[in-house]
Amino acid sequence: MQHDLKLSHNIYKDAKRGTYYFRIKYYEKTGERKEIKRTGYKQRKEAVKACNAYMDEIEGVGKINQLPFDELVQEYVEWYSARRKASSLKSLKTHTNNHLLPFFKSMDVFNMTTQDIMKFQNKKMKEAHSGEYLKKMHVFLVSILNHAMKYHDLKQNVASLVGNFEIETQKRLNYWTLEQFNQFHNMLPNIQQKVFFKLLFTSGARKGEIRALTWDDINFDDD
Template sequence: MNMPYYKDAKQGTWYVKLSYIDKFGDRQYKTKRGFTLRKDAKRFEDDFFAKLHEGEGTDYLSFTQLSTYYIEWYSDRRKPSSIKTMNNYINNHLNSYFKKMNVYDITTKDILDFHKHMQEKEFRGKKLSKGYIQDIHTALSSILSYGIKFHDLKANVASLAGNIENDEETSWDYWTLAEFERFYAMLDDVFMRAYFRLLFFSGVRHGEQRALTWRDINFEEGYINIDKTNYNGKVHKPKTKTSKRRVYIPGHVLDDLSEYKAWYQENRPYKDDYVVFGSFYQSIGETTIAKKYDKLIEETNLKRIKIHEFRHSHASDCINRLRMDRETLAKRLGHSSSITIEKVYGHLYPSTEKDAISGL
């Protein structure tokens, strides 16, 4: 057996060269010089490996294997959009850090080191926001909780360590009613008028609007019925029960939809279970809408907001112009609680009675 101890002929001392597998599953090498006696080099080796394996149990399950088990379990219980997000957290961030680390040996210090790594990391040329890192930590905690339930993990060290503090303000942009009307005035296409007017004045999620069929529009009662969403070209049930709802819309939006429906019936095959914004059962693609939208924005000096921010624009309009209360807005947007409204839009609500009556 080859011993890792060597005599430095020039210095007259001993040195040791060690090879080992670190907790991430990667091979590492270490050289230590300057030992007077060979037995001192041997003692260093013994102490080094004793500390390296201190506290290690006999069980072994790599983090990557646990995350594989978890995503299989998770995929049977969640919607495709949630599964895609979880896979992103695991494949792009968690597995690349924890790798083959034994989940039974992960400590709270390892979690804190992970937090530091994530705050220093660049992904696709940008630093990760603290809110995004918090989401990744939550995913990690969920994986370890699964490990406790199904793989005899003793503790959730992610939960014990706690999440990072987030002192960043959530930022999103929106249009006022006046800004939207400037945008709307540029639209000379019956499809685009109906599409963007409904998006702004209903506050529905983009996927919910793309999944609408003609039977979902009640022209007599003045509402649209939301009971599905389009994600990646496929129609799915909404994430939550509260996402299923009726959303009442103004008369001028119904007028645009009526005009568009007349055009649709003249130019395309029509059945009441065909999608409103598309052909037959196929919704218009998100990329197609984005290209049309970007082209329009280039023709004006309006600030560009994201398609999703039409929903924020509607919420802002409901709060600032219509003085809609939190509970009503939460129900309209499909949230289960007004707590979400307070978290996302609370800063838009008047903080005093004096502010509240200023619009009267």
């Protein structure tokens, strides 16, 4: 006996944003009621076409990808653009268009795993990006999946579970030799600067500590 999906749908216009969206309702074989909503279509015919494609898939296999990543990104960008500065929106689009979408494409967000995130991070770490740039990329990915948790009942954020890019930074410490310092010291224009930098070099004190010194801090009795 064929399962009755009790499939229904509607196309709506978002008066505030001037875009269209659709809502599909149906029932699984278990009797569980399902609802799919997709937003952000600029023309009604685009919403109708997308809605029909979803219904065809539901009727064909009785199951549908709950939330393709590319559609989630489209929805999140629309949400983000109404709440953030233009410069922040530009940064989001750069990361999604150049990195997130080419990798995750239309992957079902509900089936996304920590392994997928790890593979994405491994790929990006082999590319010539700064640590700061990679960390910003991860922040956007986490935010997109948080959006799915808030508005689409995604149970967990796998990007948060994996954590940000683990990048070992190499801190470079620069030291002057005595010869280098003397060359610099000889070029200083006045005695005040010569004394100031001589104290910095020989004592290891910080600038603020040197500036805070008074005559009372000097011991004239001992060498």
